[in-house]
Amino acid sequence: MLDTRELGRRPGSQHEVTRTVPAPAELGIEVLHVPEGSPVEIDLRLEAVMEGVLVTGTATAALEGECARCLEPIDDDVDVTFQELFVYDDQSHAPADDGLDDEASRLEGDLLDLEPLLRDAVVLVLPFQPLCEDDCPGLCVECGARLADDPDHAHEAAIDPRWAGLASLQQDAPPENDEN
Ligand SMILES: [Zn+2]
Ligand SMILES: [Zn+2]
DSSP states (O other), X not given: OEEOTTXXXXXXXXEEEEEEEEOOTTEEETTEEEOTTSEEEEEEEEEEOSSEEEEEEEEEEEEEEEOTTTXXXXXXXXXXXXXXXXXXXXXXXXXXXXXXXXXXXXXXXXXXXXXXXXXXXXXXXXXXXXXXXXXXXXXXXXXXXXXXXXXXXXXXXXXXXXXXXXXXXXXXXXXXXXXX
């Protein structure tokens, strides 16, 4: 929550805010996220406009996750920019009349809640399949070794497990017409 009292409500007044906040829980996606409680550096410019407060900002945080292909830990950081208009919550006319939809972010008194904004901005820039390197070769399908560590790695040609199962079925099948 950010207090906008210092900004005032005179359209055109501006206020810069720089602060470091602890990351909320579940900031990011399951495979790649900002560890809860780790520092998120936020740089904001607040600008009073007729309808409310326009917030423009950047946030930087460390990321933790694992490679979608080889499961190695990923150590990275995320840098996001965002902009959102927070509408004053004491506007007397109905939302339908002022052209602002019901989804608009609203100030709660003098306070604005940055968390949903930060959450959306972070999720938007994260890859669904994070990789340790762009061309990570993943894991060996036969032994699970990480191929990036051992690129020349090879196995004796083995029977494809699907065919191996079929071969044993044929061997175990009882002979047909064994009654006579
Ligand atoms: Zn990888
Ligand atoms: Zn292998």
